[in-house]
Amino acid sequence: MTGAVVAASRLGLTFRTNDGPVEALSNVDLTIGKGEFVSFIGPSGCGKTTFLRVIADLEQPTAGTITVNGMSPEMARKARAYGYVFQAAALYPWRTIERNVALPLEIMGISKSEQAERIRRTLDLVNLTGFEKKYPWQLSGGMQQRASIARALAFDADLLLMDEPFGALDEIVRDHLNEQLLVLWARTQKTICFVTHSIPEAVYLSTKIVVMSPRPGRVTDVIESTLPRERPLEIRESPEFLAIAHRVREGLRAGHSYDD
Amino acid sequence: MTSLHSRFAPVLAVLAAIVAIWYLGAYALNAPFQRDLDRRSGETPTAWEFVVRTMTQAKPTLPAPHQVVANVYENTFLRKPTSNRSLVYHSWVTLSATLLGFAFGTALGILIAVGIVHVTTLDRSLMPWIIASQTIPILAIAPMVIVVLAAVGITGLIPKALISTYLSFFPVAVGMVKGLRSPEAMHLDLMRTYHASRAQTFWKLRVPASVPFLFASMKVAIAASLVGAIVGELPTGAVAGIGSRLLNGSYYSQTIDIFAALIAGSVVAIILVSIIGLAGRLTEKAMGARPA
Numbered sequence: 001m002t003g004a005v006v007a008a009s010r011l012g013l014t015f016r017t018n019d020g021p022v023e024a025l026s027n028v029d030l031t032i033g034k035g036e037f038v039s040f041i042g043p044s045g046c047g048k049t050t051f052l053r054v055i056a057d058l059e060q061p062t063a064g065t066i067t068v069n070g071m072s073p074e075m076a077r078k079a080r081a082y083g084y085v086f087q088a089a090a091l092y093p094w095r096t097i098e099r100n101v102a103l104p105l106e107i108m109g110i111s112k113s114e115q116a117e118r119i120r121r122t123l124d125l126v127n128l129t130g131f132e133k134k135y136p137w138q139l140s141g142g143m144q145q146r147a148s149i150a151r152a153l154a155f156d157a158d159l160l161l162m163d164e165p166f167g168a169l170d171e172i173v174r175d176h177l178n179e180q181l182l183v184l185w186a187r188t189q190k191t192i193c194f195v196t197h198s199i200p201e202a203v204y205l206s207t208k209i210v211v212m213s214p215r216p217g218r219v220t221d222v223i224e225s226t227l228p229r230e231r232p233l234e235i236r237e238s239p240e241f242l243a244i245a246h247r248v249r250e251g252l253r254a255g256h257s258y259d260d
Numbered sequence: 261m262t263s264l265h266s267r268f269a270p271v272l273a274v275l276a277a278i279v280a281i282w283y284l285g286a287y288a289l290n291a292p293f294q295r296d297l298d299r300r301s302g303e304t305p306t307a308w309e310f311v312v313r314t315m316t317q318a319k320p321t322l323p324a325p326h327q328v329v330a331n332v333y334e335n336t337f338l339r340k341p342t343s344n345r346s347l348v349y350h351s352w353v354t355l356s357a358t359l360l361g362f363a364f365g366t367a368l369g370i371l372i373a374v375g376i377v378h379v380t381t382l383d384r385s386l387m388p389w390i391i392a393s394q395t396i397p398i399l400a401i402a403p404m405v406i407v408v409l410a411a412v413g414i415t416g417l418i419p420k421a422l423i424s425t426y427l428s429f430f431p432v433a434v435g436m437v438k439g440l441r442s443p444e445a446m447h448l449d450l451m452r453t454y455h456a457s458r459a460q461t462f463w464k465l466r467v468p469a470s471v472p473f474l475f476a477s478m479k480v481a482i483a484a485s486l487v488g489a490i491v492g493e494l495p496t497g498a499v500a501g502i503g504s505r506l507l508n509g510s511y512y513s514q515t516i517d518i519f520a521a522l523i524a525g526s527v528v529a530i531i532l533v534s535i536i537g538l539a540g541r542l543t544e545k546a547m548g549a550r551p552a
């Protein structure tokens with residue numbers, strides 16, 4: 001397991017609620033290597049967010065083990081091992097876009113001049129140059145989400161946890177950001193965990209696709225992508241691409257029939 | 261122009277109704293005494309003369325609105341502000357105690373809220389006491405505070421300000437506990453992913469999130485402070501302040517003076533609450549709030 005960025009073994013998490021226990025994760029075995037792009041796909045409530053939150057030490061597992069960069073999630077969090085993009089933009093309304101991006105940099109004690117440089121670079125990366133002084137409510141939902149991605153990129157962690165970051169965006173912007181994300185990933189060698197509901201998005205982006213199903217939340221299939229790392233948008237019409245997409249769809253369908 | 265008109269028209273209508281009822285009340289309450297007076301002096305005024313007389317008594321049971329207005333005008337604009345009869349002077353005396361007490365109370369309230377939000381045992385142990393403190397009537401506490409402090413040689417501004425503090429810390433403490441706890445879970449989670457210290461989470465998240473709550477509770481607190489300062493002037497028969505005017509008025513049955521002092525108190529309250537409201541709006545604007 002050495003060298004794995006995330007290694008989960010027989011991982012389980014049961015929420016205690018007023019209506020009894022909810023098994024959000026059950027028996028999850030998963031290894032994510034350095035530099036991988038892993039997508040999590042599955043119906044609502046199958047535990048995708050929960051799994052990301054366990055990696056991030058925002059939720060404590062109730063069974064099994066998990067390591068992040070070879071240490072406990074808590075130690076990894078304290079070492080600021082990851083950047084997290086939440087399902088909603090979660091910008092602070094009293095901060096301008098640039099001050100929002102600066103937030104983690106302030107907390108990590110990065111110098112003012114270095115902050116300015118990183119803000120400029122990351123806002124450029126997500127195409128928000130010119131919106132530095134705007135407040136979140138002055139931006140569209142998609143722009144807010146891009147700002148929150150810039151914020152997660154600003155402190156340059158090696159692991160990026162992204163929970164449906166493009167869920168609220170239109171198709172065109174989404175395509176563009178997908179391409180940008182691949183460029184970023186190729187250039188920075190980051191490890192990315194990416195939650196999505198879109199099969200094409202998962203197949204286009206990933207080196208590994210984790211198919212999940214609910215009640216209890218579990219992994220039903222792990223697909224290693226055979227696509228090359230270099231991926232123009234047109235690759236989505238290739239037979240190889242369609243074959244992988246087909247397998248993902250089959251996996252999702254199998255998970256569902258288990259329910260009924 | 262029309263919008264201004266439509267905004268003020270209902271307010272003015274209510275005001276007119278209040279004034280009308282007030283005049284009727286003044287007539288009804290002052291008539292028996294006036295009838296008595298006229299009978300003893302053997303006068304038989306016409307109906308109109310009689311009505312006028314009920315509205316012009318020196319010490320009416322209920323002064324008519326124009327009598328109060330004249331008194332307020334005279335004691336506000338026609339006297340030197342340093343004169344003992346000036347309402348400006350008395351308002352200033354009460355105002356200074358109000359502001360001092362409000363400053364203490366706000367600081368204390370914030371301090372208590374910070375403690376409660378950060379120390380679980382304080383949350384359990386302090387809150388019941390704070391709530392209990394507000395169930396004790398201020399009229400019972402005020403004389404004790406004034407007398408005890410006077411015994412150790414502290415008189416004047418400080419004892420009154422302390423009573424204001426006692427009344428004003430409570431809304432601030434309650435409002436700020438709510439405000440400091442108002443950040444949503446995701447905003448707190450974000451801080452956790454950065455491994456932010458408690459102090460960083462406090463200053464960069466909890467404090468900015470609590471600002472609207474602070475101003476809302478300060479509005480209540482400043483009004484409570486004013487009440488506290490006035491009440492603090494009652495038990496010792498203070499020589500100056502709105503409270504002393506109320507007390508003197510009732511000793512000598514100067515009902516018009518009492519009403520004038522009440523008006524002065526209300527005007528001070530309205531001005532103070534408006535200033536806090538304005539400060540709140542300006543602060544929120546500076547913090548990038550979406551204009552309402």
Ligand SMILES: Nc1ncnc2c1ncn2[C@@H]1O[C@H](COP(=O)(O)OP(=O)(O)OP(=O)(O)O)[C@@H](O)[C@H]1O
Pocket residue numbers: 015016017022023024042043044045046047048049050051217
């Ligand atoms: N804090 C919590 N307390 C109790 N139950 C929870 C909690 N968080 C999640 N759950 C439950 O755990 C299960 C998995 O939730 P999770 O949010 O991980 O799903 P998801 O796959 O991210 O769904 P979606 O695609 O809708 O975001 C759900 O049944 C949910 O109701």
Ligand SMILES: [Mg+2]
Pocket residue numbers: 048049050087163
């Ligand atoms: Mg989710």
